[in-house]
Each structure stands twice: as C-alpha cells, then as structure tokens.
Amino acid sequence: MITEKVKIEPEDLETVVVRFVGDSGDGMQLTGTQFTDTSALFGNDIATFPNYPSEIRAPQGSLCGVSGFQVHIGSVEVSTPGDSVDLLVAMNPAGLKVNLHAVKPGSTIIVDTDSFTRKNLEKAAYVSNPLHDGSLQNYKVIEVGMTSLTREALKDVEGLDNDMITRSKNMFALGMIYWLYSRSTEHTISFFNKKFKAKPHLIEANTKVLNAGFYYAESLELIPNSYRISPARMPSGAYRIIMGNTATAWGLLAAAEKSGLELFLGSYPITPATDILHELVKHKHFGVKAFQAEDEIAGITSAIGASFAGDLAVTTTSGPGLALKGEAIGLAVMTELPLVIINVQRGGPSTGLPTKTEQSDLLQAMYGRNGDSPVIVLAASTPANCFTYAYEAARLALEHMTPVILLTDGYIANGSAPWRIKSVAEMPPIHTRRVKEITENGSPFDRDKQTLARNWAVPGTPGLEHRVGGLEKDSVSGNVSHVPENHERMTHIRAEKVRRVKYNIPCLKTEFADSGDLLVVGWGGTYGALHSAVKHMHKEGYSNIGLAHFNYINPLPRNTAKVLARFKRILVCELNNGQFASLLKMHFHNLKLLQYNKIQGLPFSNDELIQQFKQLV
Amino acid sequence: METTAGKGYTFKDFASDQEVRWCPGCDDYVVLRAMQKALPEMNVKKEDVVFISGIGCSSRFPYYMDTYGMHSIHGRAPGIATGVKLANPHLSVWVMTGDGDSMAIGGNHFIHALRRNVDLNIVMFNNEIYGLTKGQFSPTTALDKKTKSSPYGNTQPPFSPGELALGANGRFFARIAGNSPKEIIQLLMEAHQFKGTSLIEVLQNCVIFNNGCYEHLTNKEVKEDKQIFLEHGKPMLFGKNKEKGLVLTGLKLEVVTIGENGITPNEVLVHDAKEPDPTLHQMLVRLHYPLVTGIIRSVEDLTLEEREEALTARIKAKSDFAKADDLFFSGATYQVN
Numbered sequence: 001m002i003t004e005k006v007k008i009e010p011e012d013l014e015t016v017v018v019r020f021v022g023d024s025g026d027g028m029q030l031t032g033t034q035f036t037d038t039s040a041l042f043g044n045d046i047a048t049f050p051n052y053p054s055e056i057r058a059p060q061g062s063l064c065g066v067s068g069f070q071v072h073i074g075s076v077e078v079s080t081p082g083d084s085v086d087l088l089v090a091m092n093p094a095g096l097k098v099n100l101h102a103v104k105p106g107s108t109i110i111v112d113t114d115s116f117t118r119k120n121l122e123k124a125a126y127v128s129n130p131l132h133d134g135s136l137q138n139y140k141v142i143e144v145g146m147t148s149l150t151r152e153a154l155k156d157v158e159g160l161d162n163d164m165i166t167r168s169k170n171m172f173a174l175g176m177i178y179w180l181y182s183r184s185t186e187h188t189i190s191f192f193n194k195k196f197k198a199k200p201h202l203i204e205a206n207t208k209v210l211n212a213g214f215y216y217a218e219s220l221e222l223i224p225n226s227y228r229i230s231p232a233r234m235p236s237g238a239y240r241i242i243m244g245n246t247a248t249a250w251g252l253l254a255a256a257e258k259s260g261l262e263l264f265l266g267s268y269p270i271t272p273a274t275d276i277l278h279e280l281v282k283h284k285h286f287g288v289k290a291f292q293a294e295d296e297i298a299g300i301t302s303a304i305g306a307s308f309a310g311d312l313a314v315t316t317t318s319g320p321g322l323a324l325k326g327e328a329i330g331l332a333v334m335t336e337l338p339l340v341i342i343n344v345q346r347g348g349p350s351t352g353l354p355t356k357t358e359q360s361d362l363l364q365a366m367y368g369r370n371g372d373s374p375v376i377v378l379a380a381s382t383p384a385n386c387f388t389y390a391y392e393a394a395r396l397a398l399e400h401m402t403p404v405i406l407l408t409d410g411y412i413a414n415g416s417a418p419w420r421i422k423s424v425a426e427m428p429p430i431h432t433r434r435v436k437e438i439t440e441n442g443s444p445f446d447r448d449k450q451t452l453a454r455n456w457a458v459p460g461t462p463g464l465e466h467r468v469g470g471l472e473k474d475s476v477s478g479n480v481s482h483v484p485e486n487h488e489r490m491t492h493i494r495a496e497k498v499r500r501v502k503y504n505i506p507c508l509k510t511e512f513a514d515s516g517d518l519l520v521v522g523w524g525g526t527y528g529a530l531h532s533a534v535k536h537m538h539k540e541g542y543s544n545i546g547l548a549h550f551n552y553i554n555p556l557p558r559n560t561a562k563v564l565a566r567f568k569r570i571l572v573c574e575l576n577n578g579q580f581a582s583l584l585k586m587h588f589h590n591l592k593l594l595q596y597n598k599i600q601g602l603p604f605s606n607d608e609l610i611q612q613f614k615q616l617v
Numbered sequence: 618m619e620t621t622a623g624k625g626y627t628f629k630d631f632a633s634d635q636e637v638r639w640c641p642g643c644d645d646y647v648v649l650r651a652m653q654k655a656l657p658e659m660n661v662k663k664e665d666v667v668f669i670s671g672i673g674c675s676s677r678f679p680y681y682m683d684t685y686g687m688h689s690i691h692g693r694a695p696g697i698a699t700g701v702k703l704a705n706p707h708l709s710v711w712v713m714t715g716d717g718d719s720m721a722i723g724g725n726h727f728i729h730a731l732r733r734n735v736d737l738n739i740v741m742f743n744n745e746i747y748g749l750t751k752g753q754f755s756p757t758t759a760l761d762k763k764t765k766s767s768p769y770g771n772t773q774p775p776f777s778p779g780e781l782a783l784g785a786n787g788r789f790f791a792r793i794a795g796n797s798p799k800e801i802i803q804l805l806m807e808a809h810q811f812k813g814t815s816l817i818e819v820l821q822n823c824v825i826f827n828n829g830c831y832e833h834l835t836n837k838e839v840k841e842d843k844q845i846f847l848e849h850g851k852p853m854l855f856g857k858n859k860e861k862g863l864v865l866t867g868l869k870l871e872v873v874t875i876g877e878n879g880i881t882p883n884e885v886l887v888h889d890a891k892e893p894d895p896t897l898h899q900m901l902v903r904l905h906y907p908l909v910t911g912i913i914r915s916v917e918d919l920t921l922e923e924r925e926e927a928l929t930a931r932i933k934a935k936s937d938f939a940k941a942d943d944l945f946f947s948g949a950t951y952q953v954n
Contacts, residue, residue: 331690462662467688
C-alpha cells in the first residue's frame, strides 16, 4: 500500500528535551554531542548533561552499563538540562528500562527493535517484551529496525567489518532526530570528514547511515510531523558549547596570561575533577606545567612550592581530596601565598557518591582546617561561568596573597552550555603583589594598607631572601614568633585580610524582584534550576518572588544583609543538609530562614521547586 | 654563568640572623656549618638557593640560612621542593629532612621524588629517633631498642634508607657520619653538581634521645677500621693503613686483609658509582662491616624538568596556539547576531 505523503509545515516548539540512551559501546555521548553542536550552530540555547555508568566497561546490554546523554534545546532561554524527557532514543532494552521513568507520558520513544532480542530482554530483567505487552501504551513508540537498516545502507561499502557496521547505527538514530527537529546534517558530515580524514571508507559509511536515518524518518508514516525550535535570542557574539570542567581550565589559562605568570597545576586524579587535569596537560604550548602528583597532598604541596617560586599555582580535586589537602591549605594561609584550590563537589562523606552531584563541601571549604584559617571561598553556578569564577579565583588569590577555594560540582562540571567566548583582553586586570627589587615597603612581609596583602618576593630576586613557614610569624619582621599578643594580632590580620576582599568583589543582585514576599536563596551549581523555577512562578503571576544566587561565599557580598532584609521570607535551597543556611545564620543572627534541602545525589527538578515555592506564597 | 669567585661569598653570607636552637653538641650544627662553607664554593648565586624542610629538629635548617626557604609541614618537603624546581628549574633546591619526616609520614613523597629524578638535593639527618617529639622510635630505629614509645623494646623492623632509595630508583646516594665535616662539605658539593635527585644520609647523633647510637662506628678510635669511604674509580680499601679491602665472593661482599692468604691489592673491588645496575650498590648499602660511606651510587639520567622542558619545546614548535584566545576561538564556534 502506498500512501501519499503530504508535506506538512514543521510544528514550532519552544524547548525540547532529548535523551539518547544505549549501551556504553553504542556511542551515545558522540550522538548527543553532535546533536548539541548542530543545534548550537542553529542558534538554540542549550544545556546538556551526560550520564555515564560508573563501571568502565560494564557487561554489554546490562542495566548498569547504560550510558546516556541528555540535551535541552530551546528557542527561549534554557538554564538546566531539563527534568523530564520529550524524546527518548533507546538503542537497547536496558536503556529503555533505566530511563523510562524520566519520559513524560504522551512523549515519543524511538527504539531499535533489532536489539530487543530475548537475550537482551533478559539482561534488562524484562519478563516480557515491553514493545508488545502494552506497558508502553502511554507513549508514542516508534519502532525502527535500526541495526538491519544500517546494515542495508552499508551493503555496498567495502572495508567494513560486522562490528563497524553495528557501531554506526547511532548515526542512523541521529539522522532520524535531525529530520524530526528540522536540523541540517551538514555539521556532522563535516565532522566525519575531519575525524576520518585518513579513512575515506568511514566517511562514506557514516554519511550514508546518517542520511539513511534522515530519509527514513522523512518517509516514515509513524512520525506524523517534524518540529522546529527557532533560534533563541542571546547576546550577540562568538559562542561555543563548553563543559564546566573545560571552562574552569580555560579560566585559569586566561588568568595566567593576563597576570603574566606561568600556570602550574599540581593534581591527583579524582572523579569528577580529573577533566580539568586532562584539559590543562594538553596546553604545554602555553607553557602550562601540569604535574600529576603521587597523591592529593603532593598535588597541593607542589602547587604551594610553585607559588613560592612565582607561578600561578592551582590544585584540583573533589571532596575527599580536599580533606587530604587541609593541612597544606593551612600552610598556604600561614605563609600567605596565592593558591587556587578547585573542588568539584560530589556526594559525600567518605567515598560517598563519586559520580553524583552534591553541595556538601561548603563547610569543609570554610572551616576544614586546624586553627583559625580563613580562606576566600567562591562557587561557580553554570558550566559557562566556571570560566569566570576560575579566573576570579586566580585574580583574588594573586591580589590578596591567600588561598582561594573554588567550589563547582559534578553537575555543572560535566554539563555543557553555550559560552559567549571571552577574549583575555576583556577580562578584568590582575594586579599581582610581585616585588622585583629592594624598595621601601618592598620587604616580603610588608602589607598593602588597604587589603593587608603581603608582598610576593620569589626566589631568584636578589636581596629579598627570606624564609616562610608553618610556624607563627612576627607581624613585622616575619621571623618565627611565639609571643602571645603577636599570635592574636596575626590571627586578626589573616581574618581581616579575607574580610576586606568584599571591597574587591561585586555586590549581590537579585533577579525577578528586588523586594517582596519570598526570596529564594541559592549558591553554586543550583542556579539553573532555581532560575527557571522562579521564572516559571513569575510567568504564572507570582510576582513577589525574587532570587538571590551567591557566587561569593567568603566573604559574602557587602550588601547581603540589605538584600535579605527586603523580603518577608527567605527560602534557602541547597543540595546538602543545610550548610549555607547555617553559614547565613552565623553571619546574621536574627535571620529567620526556611530551608529546602535535597540530598539524593541529584539536581533540583523544576517541579519540586515550584511545588515548594507555591506552598510559601 | 657567574662564578662564585666573582661573588666572593664567605660562609657568613649564608648565615641568617636567627639564633640557632639545636641542643648543644648536636651533629646538626656540623651539617649547618658544612653547608654554609660549601655554598660559597658551588658557583651559585645566593638568591638562587632555596631550602625546603618539613617538620623535625633538622627541619629548622632553612631558618638558619640567609637564602630563600620554607619550613613547611611534616613529610611534605619533597612535594614543595618539586613544585619550586618545576616552576623555576634555574634554582638550586635543597630538601632538609630527617628519618621520621622522610620515611614515616613523608615516605610516599620521598620515594616518588627519587623515582622522578627532579634535580633536588635531599639531605637526610638520620638519628634513628624522633627528637622533636622527645624520643619515640622512628622508621630507622633498631629492633629491640627501648624508646619512649617502645618501653619494652622496638618490635618494628627498620628501613635502611639507602636500600629504600635504591629500590625507588634513586640515582645518587651517599652516606656519611655526622662527625665528618670535611667529607660532608665534599658530598654537599658533589650532590649540588649532580643533575637529578641526590640523597645524602647523614648518620647524625642525637645527644639527648639516642646518644651514642653510632658511637661504635664513628668514634675516632675505631672509625677507620669500621668505616670505608668510597670514591669512584678507587679500590675499596679501608683500615688505619688501608690494609683491608672488599672482594666479591659469590653473591657476598667479603672483607679481606691485603697480604693475608695471598691477597693482593689488585683483587680488591674498584668502586664504580656510575654503574647503572644497582646490584653491587645495594650490597654496599646493606653491608654492616665495614659501614660504607661516601658516594655509593651516582648514575646520570635525564631529570624530570629536562624531560618536561624538551617536551614543551617540541609541542610549542608545532602548535598553532600562541595565545589563549587562539584556543578559545578555535574549532566549533558560532556567531550569534
């Protein structure tokens, strides 16, 4: 039977959430990245999140081996990878089983029917085939024999073995999705041309499969319609899609170049921070010295050594590693050396949930050391602004001669989003405290009168030879001192030095409302979720809700008390058991706070936040 | 390169204004004075010298030197020194440490420094005891030794620092008694000359908590008979009249007397510190009689910073990226208008 296909105009959508799932070996990350890049080039706003299994090579077809990639694209502002899925592409039964809960009822699921064999169904612990037993009746299921269609498309291409053919079925799926969302295949084909430059038969094969998927979707009656997500309105400029960890690394590169210093990274591999090390080791052409140390402690101590010798020194880690670095951070506090410590937070305590996100290292960053040892604490809040805050961490460390802890988290570190590319020229200046020769007030222990930051005289500078160390030093000469009053004075100086950083950071700004009934307070990586939930409330007419999101944790912005006072009620939302709320209460004793805490290793969902807000207004 | 002769330093130029606070009679004074005397001979500018230490009596060392220095945290000096050297390979970087600092709390950093071969000079003051915490056994304390934390005798078998260092692929290892100032000066200069991680173990007497632990080896009356001072290319002879020597019998080193049983000087082993195979060096390190001192091993190899610098130069030469902007605007970027 031949039906006449009527060309219908694509239907317009504001946003759509697509999740690609399959076996670890099915190429879901690549498929997702290609769809993301193509959509970004088209002008959509984007947020993505990958979801790898924690096993490196889990058994094929198993539930624990499911790999996924979620992308949220929009013609309007998109600030999270999305809570629930509009389109699920499942390459095998395990992928379907693990991800079905996230799919909105009524949404579309595309499956590769060829993978729904008895063996694979058993591995996914399905008693009956979900494609036939009616369990998917609330969804629009599109059944496609992707493996056999791929095989058919490639029957004339020479030089491919069976494995190569099966592995390119992800491109068939991608082709279908391109048609479905009115996307061009052009970007992906040029990606093939570049990637397989030396292997023309792979260019041919992948292009054929991609096109086959595209045309198959076009001619398929089961897909009644295609959709269009128009370009989003974003500030003009050059953009790229960037992952949080990459943005962090690049922020450090920018800070090194701006300050005229060489960048030194001392680091030990730890999930989910290792990608910063992976990124920085690539950049030897900028003179980056990335040193993989024997442990977390050597990661930071090598950085302290490099800082003493005049580099922009950085160490990167996650929660358990920060615990190991505690004593050395105290040394950097005591010696007053500039140092950037980046903690990509994950679920804790102990090994906790290494691949899941959490915000539970806030108080460790603030207080996890012996003695009164204040440091600057910052938190990045989106994948793209990891660049800004890594740069800011370096700037503040260098200008104030103190360690700075930058908190990011697994969610924003592995997520990606469009970044309006910042050139080094447009970044704020960095004034280091380097002294290059003997001058008046140029001794290593002389301080800037405003900031209290000491001078930075590095080895190789004649006449400024001096010793620093972990022992308390005299406030004037810098020599070891056990004088009781001096220790008290020095403790106050170290505290005051960090407190005065508030004059070198911006004031807190609220979004959506300057005053009103409810102020939603957040910090760090929850920004996207809080922002979109508060925005949703305003759309529904709740105009008395504001959002105050903190990137500066210690010191707090100098107008914090005023901002908080303008709202009747304050709701602190965080992915821990109330750490930022405790900190605010310490600062502002009479403050009454409401709390919404989630400790499941997962980000906030839009729905749960909106539900919370509605209970309060 | 500027010569020290031109600089005209004397040992006073390297002494800081800080009062030295070690116990009277401590061997640490000997090493301090030796260092202050050796530095003017080393062809190095004062501002290019950095002393890094951890925690312990010997780790007070940097405060007494008028150079750059850091008295850091327990066991971590090799990590800090590695960072200093990688940041500025031009510097002469010294790690001053003890047996507890380097082999107990800092054991991991110690072996990895030796493995990587960063051009650091490590001087380890081995007094076989914890001095600063007042007399607990250390990782080099002899078995059965009674200390504050082993009142009935030590049950933890000790490390031999030399064995550990050679096992970690240490390229340079020397040992010397704390009452041998001339030899210490000589070894400090050799260590400075050597490109790579050099380790000098100083058998240092703790007058308070472990007094006389090396007495049977270092006493002036016996030292020539109980110690052999090795020099590269020279026969392994010792004794007041160099009448004793070392030979290899099977897989064991043996002490022989020249002239006895028809032994001639030609049969005595000739020291080859530069032999890459560490087998004989290990045997020398383990020997109890005589105690082997001097430079036991000195094998040139590329340093980590040389490897890194060569790699960086190679990458720089073929990279398109000169500035961070070149990277930021490269690849898949797009324009929004």
